[in-house]
Amino acid sequence: MTRPAGRGAAVVGTGFSDVARRSSRPLGAHVIQACLRAVEDCGLSVADIDGLANYPNPSRPVGAIVDGVDVAGVNYVARTLGLDNLGWACSVSQGTVVGALVEAINAVLAGAARHVLVWRGMYNPPGHFGRVEADVAEADNQFTHPYGLGHTVPAFALPYARYLWKYGKSRADMAAFVSRNRELVVDDPDAVFSGQPLSADDYLQARMIATPLSLYDCDMPVTGCGAVVVSSAERARDLRRRPAHVAGHVSLGLPRHNSPIMQYEHLAESGRQLGALLWKRAGLRPSDVDQANLYDGFSYYVPFWAEWLGFCGEGEGLDYLARDPADRVPVNTNGGALGRGRLHGTPQVIEAVRQLQGRAFHQVDGARVTLAQAGDPSHGAAAVVLTAED
Template identity: 80%
Template sequence: MTLPRGRGAAVVGTGWSDVARHSASPLGAHVVQACRRAVEDCGLTMADIDGVATYPNPSRPVGTTVDGIDVAGVNYVAATLGLTNLGWACSVTQGTVIGALVEAVNAVLAGAARHVLVWRGMLNPPGRFGRVARETAEGDDQFTRPYGLGHNVPVFALPYARYLWKYGRSRTDMAEFVSRNRERVVDDPESVFHGRSLPVDEYLRARMIATPLSLYDCDMPVTGCGAVVVSATDRARDLRHRPAHVAGRVSLGLPAHRSVVMQYEHLAESGRRLGALLWADAGLGPADVDQANLYDGFSFYVPFWAEWLGFCKEGEGLDHLADGARDRAPVNTNGGALGRGRLHGTPQLIEAVRQLQGRAFHQVDGARVTVAQAGDPLHGAAAVVLTNEV
């Protein structure tokens, strides 16, 4: 395999905040903590940061939002961290942290910034998550909410149910992956599920939220933040850790289909398109990848993305997770969101970087190429291919 030449941008630092199921601290405190740790991790100072990017949308409806309390946008972070040398800032309107990362990479390549701080903070205030209390259904909601689609889980259950029926699979086929995924964080003190395993039989007995999605098929809402620093390649090589060079990146943008009900075939068509664009931009293919980090806001997205990115044939994603992914390109070796909580793509991105730097908690020997993908194809999915060589 011949690695492509570096494209001029690299991820050089990573940082987690403290992560909790619920937290008495405002979201801004977690975001600032993660950002400081990411900047310190690569040996820079706040005076070096001249660009910022985030996807600031609240993780659930919270009424009136206050910057620094319910969300933590570019204005709050810049003011709180004293970023006085900013020349570029971006707030992505849809997507995940990887969508913000793509914009940061574009800014570095265009010469608009040299060191860009990127983060995604998630809030889980006290109370039940996602309770729907509306008395009326307006707009597109009038066609869905009265019929049981008043929350994300039943909405996302539909394409999963279609997939299981189409390929003759069942929840039993998912059980081993979810259980093994949790085992990866049992001994990891950074994970909110530290010390809490999930045996296969417990997964299969779990309370159903919207068939076929159970409690353990959904990432757990948490309060926390992950952050990274993107730098120009000529500056990255002099920093503290080995750079994770950006070989390819894509942000899917608008979906190819518009439907009030999520359909599996629509997801698959857009997902395949993202995969084709990603590998074309990177000059690499799935066979070159040593370790993969795939979105898992719901468990089924992991086999879906394994198929759409070309790691296996369509309909064979669950078999890939059970067999091939263990040896050829291990998936979500830090537990992903299912193991770390709902952190919206930051587990995927940070793990991809740390694997290339040789600093992962469960390190893959000889990892030279990783992929980090986050989001679903109809809501701003994005992905990057990273390498540790230029």
């Protein structure tokens, strides 16, 4: 019998850096802080780390990219931590931090590394986030930028607008989920939106950025980092924390159509393909999941992924999330990026691990199977299923 993909690897340590809307400390300092916290969390030392993986996509759209300021890649971390025993390193261009996590899992399974440090650092540069100031629209941009799709938000608004029209939904159907999501971080001192509740009316009356996306549909740009450590299941038994075993993983979710404009149907086709492969490789079903962590760079990706991963039917995502949390799988119980800031999938991964370790801020009783997914099919997506037992 073929062994399900991923078995034999485990996530053993997690760590967040301090996170701030604006920070006087450089990104590199935040990345090193998160990495050291993840290593210490599982009882290892820096000298034990022999593998590195990250997703170093910069936040700054144009201009020179400085390692340690705009990004903090494998070279920066290896030099700063003095990793003399480093034997494997990888930077991925697709799938956010979960894509890097998948590569780390594969490296451990292949014997290329014993303990791999995985991180994603986000830098919030001064000025207006994501503004494009180029005078010339080159390559595919010539078909988008002159027509108002130069900034990220208008481009990402299109598939959501199509979805709402196609299934007869409106922004009001999202309000309950966004409000409840904010409740999860109101008492969490480490969340950017700690102490800042958001009612459904607040959400509906929010300033529009690009219809139908409002201010509160977008994760807030921050400077910060999240990190985890991946080891083999055998070595994980001797470490400080209960390991979160990898049952299955997929790094796929790529656009399958050559179009410079994001279209809902194209995203859905790719997302459903990722979901089918994930459950096949994990040997599990959506009904086996006790707690799920879904990408929320924009609010609508949560109902999208709930559908594509099979937690509910097509066009039912918003109704599913509007249910009382007791009547569905608990989703993004640490607030995700909408509650913690734009940390690009690290809230999803770290919450999935901590739920299995029994130490989440909002612990789900008896959580034995969790899921972490990040990214979208326009730029690459990835997912991993974790279990309390090997």
